[in-house]
Amino acid sequence: MHIDLSGKSAVISGSTLGIGFAIAKGLANAGAEVVINGRSEASVGKAREALLKDTPKAKVITVAADLSTADGADKLIKAVPSADILVNNVGIFEPKPFEDIPDGDWQRFFETNVMSGIRLSRAYVKGMREKNWGRVVFISSESGINIPGEMVHYGMTKTAQLAVSRGLAQSLAGTGVTVNSVLPGPTRSDGVIDFFGKIAAGEGVPQAEIEKNFIAQFRPSSIIKRLAEVEEVANMVVYICSKQASATTGASLRVDGGVVATIT
Numbered sequence: 001m002h003i004d005l006s007g008k009s010a011v012i013s014g015s016t017l018g019i020g021f022a023i024a025k026g027l028a029n030a031g032a033e034v035v036i037n038g039r040s041e042a043s044v045g046k047a048r049e050a051l052l053k054d055t056p057k058a059k060v061i062t063v064a065a066d067l068s069t070a071d072g073a074d075k076l077i078k079a080v081p082s083a084d085i086l087v088n089n090v091g092i093f094e095p096k097p098f099e100d101i102p103d104g105d106w107q108r109f110f111e112t113n114v115m116s117g118i119r120l121s122r123a124y125v126k127g128m129r130e131k132n133w134g135r136v137v138f139i140s141s142e143s144g145i146n147i148p149g150e151m152v153h154y155g156m157t158k159t160a161q162l163a164v165s166r167g168l169a170q171s172l173a174g175t176g177v178t179v180n181s182v183l184p185g186p187t188r189s190d191g192v193i194d195f196f197g198k199i200a201a202g203e204g205v206p207q208a209e210i211e212k213n214f215i216a217q218f219r220p221s222s223i224i225k226r227l228a229e230v231e232e233v234a235n236m237v238v239y240i241c242s243k244q245a246s247a248t249t250g251a252s253l254r255v256d257g258g259v260v261a262t263i264t
């Protein structure tokens with residue numbers, strides 16, 4: 001199978017680092033024009049440079065916009081009014097005991113992880129429907145199914161994305177626009193490296209040991225017994241955005257290393 005996305009444009013939210021950057025790279029390698037988004041001009045510029053170093057022929061547009069607000073989403077939509085592919089990747093996570101999560105955190109997580117995807121989908125799906133072709137992908141998480149007790153607010157947003165994704169797919173019935181969720185398991189993204197790095201520094205233990213213990217203690221059902229690499233998640237996203245993936249819609253596709261211990 002040869003995936004060719006030349007002539008298609010793709011917006012990837014929160015794509016200066018981590019899984020989002022790997023997705024941007026994967027889609028650019030498949031020939032799509034990619035829009036890289038992050039909060040600052042400096043971060044999007046750095047990501048553009050890194051992508052062009054890897055793929056000199058890539059077509060890369062950058063938009064600095066903070067997607068935790070409606071104004072930020074509007075800024076991105078104004079700068080890039082249409083897209084053939086939308087990957088709602090931006091997401092924040094932070095462990096916190098349930099009793100200590102204030103209203104503000106619930107709202108911030110909901111705005112960033114859920115409303116960003118709703119706002120962008122609402123804007124871009126219109127053009128996709130008119131063209132009768134489009135791909136929308138929500139980067140949810142296995143935490144949307146296995147709600148983590150150590151960050152319930154995060155789990156809530158990841159389940160909400162599954163509902164929005166499935167409902168949006170149904171609302172586009174009979175069109176050439178597909179909508180799917182991808183559910184990564186623990187993945188070695190920049191955010192996660194940072195997170196484990198801080199624990200390792202605090203405990204004076206090598207980071208590799210922290211990662212191994214995390215899987216053993218918090219994700220014992222993992223079949224691969226390791227973190228996934230960002231490219232492993234990006235590969236699924238590139239496929240689901242391809243022309244070949246035209247019969248897969250309304251689905252929740254796992255790249256969780258087997259963490260969710262059910263057959264379907």
Ligand code: NAD
Binds near residue numbers: 187
């Ligand atoms: P990351 O922290 O490594 O990268 C996040 C990216 O989003 C960065 O480019 C950052 O600059 C950008 N960003 C953050 N806040 C933003 C904002 N308000 N506006 C615009 N850009 C913003 O994250 P990651 O681990 O790659 O996670 C990406 C997605 O994958 C998230 O939705 C996350 O929930 C999901 N996910 C991650 C894992 C994992 O283990 N890494 C597992 C399951 C799901």
